[in-house]
Amino acid sequence: MRGFRVWGLVPAWSLMLGTLMVPLIIVAMVSVADRGTYGGFDWAFNLLSYREILFSEDWDGNLAFDPKYLGIIGRTLLLATATTAICMILSLPVAYVIATRSPRMKALLIYLVTLPFWVSMIVRVYAWLIILGNDGIVGRFWHWIGGEGTLLFTPGAMLVGMVYSYIPLMVLPVFAAIEKLDPALLEAGADLYASRWTTARRVILPLTWPGLAAGAVLVFVPALGTVLEPMLLGGGKQMMMGTLIQTQFGGGRNWPFGAAVALVLLAMVVIVLVLNARRAMHRETRA
């Protein structure tokens, strides 16, 4: 029994170490390495890549503060926040409608919400390229109401694509929270003279807050590192952290810098997760 306790955990530990820890350590090591002359990297230990995030060096070796990459980080945060906020607002009524249907209808609607996950991400993003394009249904409507230019390759197009991609991750936990609500509570709200709106604000919202918070983490974290939507729908015009990292390992041929930006992104994700865990713990102790 005791032997099993030790040896039985070997597969789990090797998976954790082999697929999570080791690659992470390699990325960390690359981030402190020297940039290789023809791409790749040479083993070393320096923090030049991290310095590059904040400072730029001219030909004479003078360092100057450069907010170029901070701007990218800020824009990434803004896009992820906007995506999360829009997903939250849209998912509440959607989840409410699903939760109040008959069991059969519920199962069907949940299936429909998760259906896009069964299609390749790239295909789905390309679909939006077509929909928003000048010959697409939304693009035509845009011109019909007198809009000019193209809808594609704008921050708006990027946002639409991101909300579309991530909203199932918000709808599911919010649905779970709303479904747990005792319907008598909504009746109690109405019974005590609360309009539908007041009941939504004072009863439904506070009680579905844990679901919204869980959904927010699920959406915000992948939205931070998103690559496809900025590249395809944003036309690559606006650099995001995800695309920045991708170009450093690709065309930019600056692996150490790419690794450094990736670790900054990881740090941001960890901060979000820690904040969320603390909020959840706070809730537990108060209850």
Added chain:
Amino acid sequence: MTRGKAVEVFKVSKSFGNFQALDDVSFTIHENEFFTLLGPSGCGKTTLLRMIAGFETPTEGAIVLFGEEIEDLPAHKRHVNTVFQSYALFPHMTLEQNIAFGLENLGWDKARRQARVAEMLELVHMTPFAKRRPDQLSGGQRQRIALARALAPEPKVLLLDEPLSALDLKLRQAMRNELRALQRQTGITFIFVTHDQEEALDMSDRICVLGQGQIQQIGTPSEIYEEPVNRFVAAFIGESNFLDAEVTALDGERARIRTPLGLEITAAHKGLTDTGPATMSLRPEKIGLEEQAVGNVMTGTVRARNYMGGYTHYVVETAGVELRVSRRNGLSQAESYPVGQEVRLGFRDDSVRILAQ
């Protein structure tokens, strides 16, 4: 004493798909009345309550609250409040906040709200718990807060949906008295839904017995028990011996029947229009054994005996008919009749109720 009409239900029907939950139901509830809707599950009593609250709309008919037709008024605009079966306290609010919720929506100012919340907490003896949350309370305490929350906005009518069913027996009995006292104290009309006949008999001014979506009988507790109008009511409230009988003569109130006990009895009847087959109903406690055997006296044999503490239930066979007999255990413990013993038994004509079949 003439009292105003609090709730009038006119020819109300409700169907869910093919299921007819209520069929042409009409009655009037007076002001300051403790009115109980009693019936087995599925009889439509909760549906009726929910229609008065505004959670369901009648398929047909009208509901009038203090002279005002309310079918088109949404629940949050009806001046009635509900005590829910599950209590439905808001788990994210303190007890104070729960009680104040309705008052805030009605636009009461803060000072008036606080005074009312304090008054309500006092009324249900929960003042020390004001800052707690519902999940820190016992079932009985939650029940009291649900009451306080529903009474706080001074509703014209208080609706109670099986509020005692989640409590244990002792607490249930204590809460019965508290509820009755609260109703007297506040003077508010209570409409109480229950399937528990004892609760209904104990607390109500009047009881409406519902069965299969229809009103079976409306009356005071003793009318319902002593003078049931049909077999459904006689069987649902209390116990009774039902025997097939033959009506040989009848007038407006009384009928003469021939019974399988070999007796002819003259007793009050209900719903009979002609001579012919009828049902004779006789409550077990109306049959006396040995020294208590009066009226129509027969001999019989004890076939079963169940000792219940305060009572002993017997099954006595006489003239080929098994009769249930209930006997209060008296001062002496010795008076008990074992199975197989011959006993004298008797009942008076006026203990019998004759019902249509």
